[in-house]
Structures are given as C-alpha cells and as structure tokens.
Amino acid sequence: MLKYLFGHRSSYLNNETIDKVQSLCRTIENKIDQNILHQQISQLFNCLLNCQSNKSPRMILQEQMNFSLNKSLSQTHAQGIFIDYGEITKAGQLVAIYPGTIYRRHIDPLLLPSIRNTFLLSRKDDLIIDGRDRGISRSIYLSCHARYPLYDRTWLSNDIFLHKNPLTLGHYINHFPFNGLPNVTYYEFDFYFDDNDYDLYRFVPNVRYADIDNEEKGMPSTVLISLRPIKQGEELFSCYLNVIQQEKRS
Numbered sequence: 001m002l003k004y005l006f007g008h009r010s011s012y013l014n015n016e017t018i019d020k021v022q023s024l025c026r027t028i029e030n031k032i033d034q035n036i037l038h039q040q041i042s043q044l045f046n047c048l049l050n051c052q053s054n055k056s057p058r059m060i061l062q063e064q065m066n067f068s069l070n071k072s073l074s075q076t077h078a079q080g081i082f083i084d085y086g087e088i089t090k091a092g093q094l095v096a097i098y099p100g101t102i103y104r105r106h107i108d109p110l111l112l113p114s115i116r117n118t119f120l121l122s123r124k125d126d127l128i129i130d131g132r133d134r135g136i137s138r139s140i141y142l143s144c145h146a147r148y149p150l151y152d153r154t155w156l157s158n159d160i161f162l163h164k165n166p167l168t169l170g171h172y173i174n175h176f177p178f179n180g181l182p183n184v185t186y187y188e189f190d191f192y193f194d195d196n197d198y199d200l201y202r203f204v205p206n207v208r209y210a211d212i213d214n215e216e217k218g219m220p221s222t223v224l225i226s227l228r229p230i231k232q233g234e235e236l237f238s239c240y241l242n243v244i245q246q247e248k249r250s
C-alpha cells in the first residue's frame with residue numbers, strides 16, 4: 001500500500017522502523033486524557049469566539065498555546081505544515097485538526113470524491129474524513145455545510161489568514177521522510193459541546209455527508225497530537241502507515 005503511495009521511497013519502512021513508530025504512537029495515545037483535550041479545545045474555541053479586539057485567530061492561538069502553524073513548501077512533497085511561531089513544548093499536546101466531510105464507509109457514496117484523492121483519512125469506527133479542499137470534495141463539503149452553516153468552512157481557503165480556526169491544517173501534514181521520524185500522530189476525537197457552549201461548533205471544520213438521527217452525538221473528527229517537543233521552523237510529519245494498519249486490524 002505504501003509502495004503504491006510513495007513508490008521506491010517506502011523501502012526505508014522496514015519492520016524495525018514500523019514497530020518503533022507504532023509503539024511510540026501507542027504510548028503517547030494511551031496517555032491522552034480525553035477530558036483535558038476537550039477542555040483545551042473548548043478554551044481555545046471560547047477565546048476565538050469571545051475575542052473583542054482585532055486580534056487574528058493565529059494571534060489568539062499564539063497567546064493561548066504558544067505556537068502557530070503555516071503551510072509552505074515541504075521537504076518531502078508539495079505543501080507541508082510547519083510550526084512558524086513558538087514551539088510545542090511536550091509530547092501529547094494538541095497540534096492540529098483534520099478538517100473535511102465525514103463519510104460512513106460502505107454507506108455514503110464516496111466513489112466519485114475518492115478518485116485521485118490523497119486526502120482521505122480512515123477512523124477505526126468506519127468513518128472516513130475527506131479533507132480535500134478542491135474539486136468535487138470541496139463542492140460536497142460546501143453543499144453539506146449549507147445544511148448546517150454553523151460549522152466552519154473557512155479552512156477551504158488557500159489563505160490561512162482567512163481561517164476562522166487556526167488549527168485546521170492537519171490534512172496537509174506529510175508522511176515522515178527516510179531520514180527522520182514522525183513528530184505528530186492522528187488521534188480520533190469527537191467534538192461535543194452542550195447547549196451552553198453550542199456556539200463553539202462554529203470552529204469545528206467537519207460536516208457529515210448524511211444526516212444522522214441523533215445530533216446529540218456531536219461531530220466525529222481527528223486531531224493531531226505531538227509525539228515529542230517540536231521547535232519553531234520544524235515541519236510536522238505523521239505516519240500514514242498507522243492509519244493503514246488500523247484499517248487492517250478493524
């Protein structure tokens with residue numbers, strides 16, 4: 001599968017490297033406290049919602065979490081995501097969110113948007129997030145969004161300064177290169193805000209392709225979590241193999 005994705009470049013992914021990366025990701029994932037993550041996200045979203053001054057969302061992120069992200073030319077392939085201000089001080093920290101339309105595998109029609117689409121991310125619970133910001137994927141996101149305009153659609157803009165939520169760049173993070181290791185990992189997370197905090201859904205960059213009966217369930221998503229401290233100027237790298245292995249196990 002990786003050979004298909006990266007051609008000869010996948011040859012560095014020997015069993016030893018794969019085991020090392022997977023065990024590192026599992027160790028960090030197991031330490032994540034969902035409640036603390038939810039609190040961090042709610043706090044950031046509240047600041048984004050209530051900021052009275054003319055501060056940009058990026059500035060608010062810098063103040064709240066001491067880092068911000070930018071998209072530029074990658075070391076490995078086309079565009080990638082970099083820490084352009086501050087730093088991530090430890091492992092287990094929220095770094096980005098994976099935006100896009102949520103499909104139910106084998107139920108919602110994904111055939112057309114999946115053609116030549118490298119932005120599909122599978123969750124273990126048979127949900128697939130289409131984070132492509134162009135073509136038919138973009139049109140479908142906008143159509144679904146029109147049904148529920150509360151959610152964020154600004155992540156579709158190429159100009160990151162127009163993003164209402166400055167974390168919505170997880171879909172542009174590349175797979176780690178042959179001379180390095182991943183510094184972030186995917187972590188499945190469901191946004192859920194009660195009636196008092198309902199407005200915070202404005203910063204959720206996901207919509208469901210199909211309505212579900214019970215909107216109480218919030219919005220399934222995936223966030224990116226640091227595997228180690230990350231300095232200013234470093235590119236973010238994940239391990240795509242983790243996602244593929246998870247798919248095989250389920």
Ligand SMILES: C[S@@+](CC[C@H](N)C(=O)[O-])C[C@H]1O[C@@H](n2cnc3c(N)ncnc32)[C@H](O)[C@@H]1O
Binds near residue numbers: 078079119175
């Ligand atoms: C979600 S996109 C990542 C963003 C992509 N760099 C772009 O600018 O569109 C995933 C695709 O990027 C490419 N990619 C990611 N990591 C790579 C790597 N380490 N080496 C080669 N290609 C990579 C592969 O084509 C992969 O299918």
